[in-house]
Amino acid sequence: MRILSGIQPSGVLHIGNYFGMMRPAIELQERGEAFYFIADYHALTSLHDPEALRRYSNEVAMDFLACGLDPKKATFFRQSDIPEVTELTWLLSIVTPMSLLEKCHSFKDKIAKGISPSHGLFAYPVLMAADILIYQSNLVPVGRDQKQHVEVTRDLGIKFNMQFGETFTIPEPEIRDSVAVIPGLDGQKMSKSYNNTLEIFGEEKALRKKVMGIKSDSQPLEAPKTGLNENIAWNLFKLFAGPADIEAMEKRLKAGGTGWGDLKKALFDQYWNYFAEARRRRAGLQANPGEVERVLREGAARARPIAQATLRKARQAVGLK
Numbered sequence: 001m002r003i004l005s006g007i008q009p010s011g012v013l014h015i016g017n018y019f020g021m022m023r024p025a026i027e028l029q030e031r032g033e034a035f036y037f038i039a040d041y042h043a044l045t046s047l048h049d050p051e052a053l054r055r056y057s058n059e060v061a062m063d064f065l066a067c068g069l070d071p072k073k074a075t076f077f078r079q080s081d082i083p084e085v086t087e088l089t090w091l092l093s094i095v096t097p098m099s100l101l102e103k104c105h106s107f108k109d110k111i112a113k114g115i116s117p118s119h120g121l122f123a124y125p126v127l128m129a130a131d132i133l134i135y136q137s138n139l140v141p142v143g144r145d146q147k148q149h150v151e152v153t154r155d156l157g158i159k160f161n162m163q164f165g166e167t168f169t170i171p172e173p174e175i176r177d178s179v180a181v182i183p184g185l186d187g188q189k190m191s192k193s194y195n196n197t198l199e200i201f202g203e204e205k206a207l208r209k210k211v212m213g214i215k216s217d218s219q220p221l222e223a224p225k226t227g228l229n230e231n232i233a234w235n236l237f238k239l240f241a242g243p244a245d246i247e248a249m250e251k252r253l254k255a256g257g258t259g260w261g262d263l264k265k266a267l268f269d270q271y272w273n274y275f276a277e278a279r280r281r282r283a284g285l286q287a288n289p290g291e292v293e294r295v296l297r298e299g300a301a302r303a304r305p306i307a308q309a310t311l312r313k314a315r316q317a318v319g320l321k
């Protein structure tokens with residue numbers, strides 16, 4: 001089984017990225033042949049700052065490795081080190097109805113925010129389809145917001161196969177219900193673009209302040225707490241704490257005398273401990289920048305022949321050469 005996913009280096013990674021995509025991807029590296037990449041071509045649709053793109057690409061790579069991506073088990077590379085994917089994007093474009101792209105939520109959301117769309121932003125899902133199809137992937141672990149893009153990929157793969165003969169494996173998305181949408185510090189979906197993120201790595205004091213600033217209702221300290229399911233800090237606490245700690249905290253909150261402030265303190269401690277080992281690994285990688293570059297180059301060297309073979313097949317199928 002081949003598993004594939006990508007993550008854009010368009011900002012600093014947060015726990016929504018971690019639980020929605022990175023942790024499932026890291027778990028899946030045990031179960032098949034995994035391919036994970038830094039989607040730098042995609043990031044260019046929103047980021048036009050060369051220095052920032054290079055910095056984020058490097059940081060996202062370090063973050064993913066620190067969180068447990070094992071380059072001995074998974075092939076880890078930069079999307080742009082495999083330029084064949086852009087040629088496949090063109091070949092897929094010829095079977096892509098404009099109307100299919102016009103229906104994509106991520107595109108419509110950006111238009112609604114007043115962003116004037118470039119061709120690249122519009123064609124974003126076709127590049128993503130090329131990413132997935134070029135490695136003949138079976139399974140694509142992503143958060144729920146990417147589900148539609150995987151559906152577009154299936155549509156394009158099926159259409160191409162029907163028109164030009166069997167060329168691509170048709171993939172399935174893998175979306176964990178329990179972590180499909182991680183709430184942000186304001187209760188909306190956590191996202192870089194909403195300024196409501198809790199970063200995976202960062203400076204302790206600033207992160208503690210963010211956690212202590214999470215919104216909650218005004219039930220007094222003594223009150224037995226109600227409405228836990230709507231409480232943002234409680235929902236985040238449950239992501240990090242083990243079953244016994246969750247049960248104990250729930251009892252304390254429901255008994256009264258424990259305030260939302262106490263919950264947020266406990267949440268911060270759980271969160272900080274959860275990533276303690278990853279933080280140590282990340283410090284090691286930071287002290288050794290050549291290591292990350294070496295991993296990405298080795299990954300590209302493994303991924304590229306597979307991409308080349310698929311592209312050759314697709315070129316032949318459409319009648320090039």
Ligand code: ADP
Nearest residue numbers: 016017020021142143144180181182190191192
């Ligand atoms: P952002 O919304 O912060 O820009 P991306 O769109 O770059 O995040 O998402 C990268 C990956 O992380 C995708 O697989 C996406 O589905 C997942 N992801 C992002 N935010 C969340 C969230 N709040 N909950 C679950 N998964 C998420």
Ligand code: TRP
Nearest residue numbers: 004005006007008039042128131
């Ligand atoms: N669009 C994805 C995101 O924003 C990133 C991505 C690019 C991707 N290519 C991919 C994810 C292929 C899975 C498979 O999160």
